[in-house]
Amino acid sequence: LGLMALFPGARVGVELAAIFLLFTSMAWNMVLGFYQSLCGIPKDLQEASDVFQLSKWKRFWVLELPAGAVGLVWNSIISIAGGWFFLISIESFELGSQDFRLPGLGSFLAAAAEVADYRAIGWGLLTVVSLIVVTDFFIWRPLIAWSSKFTFSSSRHLESEPSSTVANYLHRSNVVRQLTKRVHPLWNSFVDLPFRPRKRQVLEAGKFPLSRIGRNLRVSTKALTAMAHVLRTICLVGLAMAVGFGVLRSSQILSALPMAQWKELAYSAAITFGRIAAALSMSLVWAIPAGVAIGRNPRTAAVFQPIVQIAASVPATALFPFLLLALSRIGGGLQIGSIALMMLGTMWYILFNVIAGAQAIPSELFEVDQIYGKGSGWIRWTKLILPGIFPYLITGIVTAVGGAWNASIVSEYVTFQGGVLKARGLGCIISEAAASGNYPLLLAGTIVMSVLVLLTNRLVWGPLYRLAQDKYRILS
Template identity: 60%
Template sequence: MVRGAGFVVPPGFRSDRGSRFAVCGRPSQRSVWMVRVQTTAADAEESSPKKGHDPEDEEIFVFEQEEENLDSLIVLEAPKVFRPPGSFRADLVTELSVSDLVLLCSLVAVVYGLATASVSVMSGPYVAAVVSTDISKLPWYTLLSTTRIFLGYLVSLVFAIVYAYCAYRIPFAAKALVLIIDILQSIPLLSFLPGVVLGLMALFPGQRAGVELAAMLLLFTSMAWNMVLGFYQSLCTIPRELLEASQVFGLSSWKRFWTLELPAGAMGLVWNSIVSVAGGWFFLISIESFELGNQDFRLPGIGAFLASAAEHANYAAISWGLLSLVAVIVVADFVVWRPLVAWSSKFSYGSGTAAQMAPKSSVLNFLQRSQVTRALHDKLLSQMWLGFVELFPSSRKTRYITPSTSEKRVQSAALIRSAVFALLSVSFAATIGYAGYKAVGVLSVLPLRVWLGLGVDALYTLGRVLVALVLSILWTVPLGVAVGRDPALASRLQPLVQIFASVPATALFPFVLLALVRLGNGLQIGSIVLMMLGMMWYILFNVIAGAQAIPPELFEVDSIYGKESVVKRWKTLILPGIFPYLITGIVTAVGGAWNASIVSEYVIFQGNTISTRGLGSAISVAASTGDYSVLLAGTLVMCGLVLLTNRFVWGPLYKLANTKYRLSQS
């Protein structure tokens, strides 16, 4: 079959020069095609089709075609589609299959489950109840935790897109905005607890909504920063040729975002979403079950279930909890992430063999064939999308702008942007100033020995972070490139990688800690292993996305001219191609490792406290005992180390990635 614009005309229908065809309907066991022909009646009579409806003095014909003859059909270009009124609804009803009905029921069940869980989560008074380890409670706990993850991810996704786009489109504010993300990313999760929990509990006194919103905001802090940096990196590496083309076509900022910038970052955003959600699962136990001073907060969910089972050494309950968690992750991978990865691959740069190397998803193929999704797409979503994108299109009328008028418009726009940024900067500075004033009062009571002790603790944790980073890079980069470039290997390993990445390391703590206790090493070495479980996936998923973003044409050229040296291929093609993604993965991985230190250096297991010296352990002890001065001091030390590393190490590497290693021609 020759494809042109997605419209099919039966063989034997002659097309004169200048004729255009518009075909309605989709192939089934016996397809009926409605064809509008802009040609002469004499030409139409020669093909002797069955005449149909004529709406605008144009010939309308109906053709019947058996499915087995579809290979001989010819596809011709047609700008418009005509369907008689009411035919779409009739086709939809007659062509619905059992799979379509299953899809409809599944959609209704998902919406109902999320709505029920959301109402249960946000309603009623808060009661610090004991989370049961009864296995019969697991389905409901799993639904509650999944709802929290889902809502936290939606907030993180919107924030990441808006924030990264603002940093990308406002160059003079980009450094400040990225610096803020670096600061927030370096703040450990437990440092957010006092302000977030106590503040929301004050807004919703005695209500469960306050604690639930606090849990969702904590999930937000564990997911958003990685997505912001990943999307920002994708925007900064858009090929210059595409940006110049958008300017030539006169696209407005609104239309350029929806047709170029958002699609350009879709692949990286999907992969970073996977690892961000995995980060949410990673901290789920700490979020659903935590102590703040003398108060014990527990929310019903699978994280609190695992924490309670670990406290009572109930290995059967732990195993069932892990099994439920893995089941949720497998279903999410099959139904959500794999289709999104396959769908986002169409936005990669390149052509030719790119389509052959694109990931496949049976769920995506099913949705594309389903009459239900076709109906939603053709009659609702596509029309809404086109109208949404065209809200602020390029100018349809020719405007004659003199150089002076153009200069005035540019100056006015720059003045407005500067005023808005100045207002936000003043507000932010005032907030930081007030917080700094309060912090000085809290920190002034700490003696010098406490600061020196925190400095030594930071060196211990820094050493573990560096060891975990090196060990993670050694295996994630080769595997990520292999998965990203080899479709056969990707089809086998990619699902397993996504599943393993989404299993929270904290859920494995009881088994890991049991082995460590028997070895007698405590957390001296085990904390590095636990830290790797929290950081290596950031690097792996970014490397996979970077390898998939390299145009296949470059590998084809390299296979012709660079066969003699694998090392040279890595040096001249693979490493430069994945470099921007690798730096993003390392930055987020290091931030994740510092955050993971609070749960890998201090663990309560079977009623006993197992810890090793480090900054994460000091912060965990301060949070559990309500020592807010030490908690603040430890947070500042951790933020300072992360910011210094970003300023003198990752910052220059980011600049190198954006200037030298980007997919464009100078």
């Protein structure tokens, strides 16, 4: 609403809102995955960077970014897939009496799903799958093959590493080789940029050959520091005023909401939470073994990685007409269908993070397992695989739960064949409030969902994150 108010009567506000929603559905998974990778950097590598006195700039490029490369690539894949998943609800939505539809595949699939035009849905999905296959072949497979060298393994096993036809061609290309020779010195200069503050030189300005230049440098440095402090203070004051105004305005809007609706919000939130728990449990049952199999076996990955990427990227709401027809025959309706749709919005986060975690386990540990574990599958899973993937698994679960809460908005309130199907829950309340223009109820539902997510992160996932950092990490 805010972005559209900035550009009244123009489509640019709706476009910016759609881009912002896509960003929020994609960015946090990548941020959490990279954060987890930083927490898992072995201590001896951190100590080595301190010994060599690497600046924060160079430390990022030579240690932190390579350490997070594997997880960042896999989480980028699932983030793009998440963007495709929410494409329909982002390009086609209603706010009160206003119906917003942006040109694109999402609005095309939404229009086809509303009237159950299966032929149009099929052509739209075929277009999406074609784009995903091309992207996988030319972008993701080369990146996966490239990132496989950034593991903490001290030896490389070429037969167990993922490969890419495009990456192999680029390695053999004379043009790329000559270009690399020219770019490599520039890259080294970029990494070695002197961003370390030269405090000693500034403090000892009197030792410079030209003491007046030293004094001017010291004065200019103090002036820049003071200006930065003033600018930061202004930004903090402005942010505090904006937050205060938002809280005041929100309290005025929420004061008109009767207590009965707050009770309904609490009960509906409990129902949606139960659906999310069911979807998460069923996702864990199959995603963990499948992710380990794909992450540890390059041949399996070559076959199933593009398949799961395509499956994760298909907008689930476009498949809903087919799902509802199937459920109408076996019974259950939207009560079961909403859980299935939540699974489609959660299981891929777990699967791709488990793949990244399995791929990041050093190969030497599996060799040790062959010697001391004597090939026991139970020992390998309990002593090596599950502890090895645990930090990545927690990251996948956190993002999966967030995705499930978002998916509840589109899975508990569905427009189908000119009518509306509902399943009681918090997502249904939010969608219905948006469609009817009931902004107090929409704001209250959003706040309740945000509070539940924050409490879960604070009380459940936060302690598990600390456990992963303290106990399940590679020390050397």
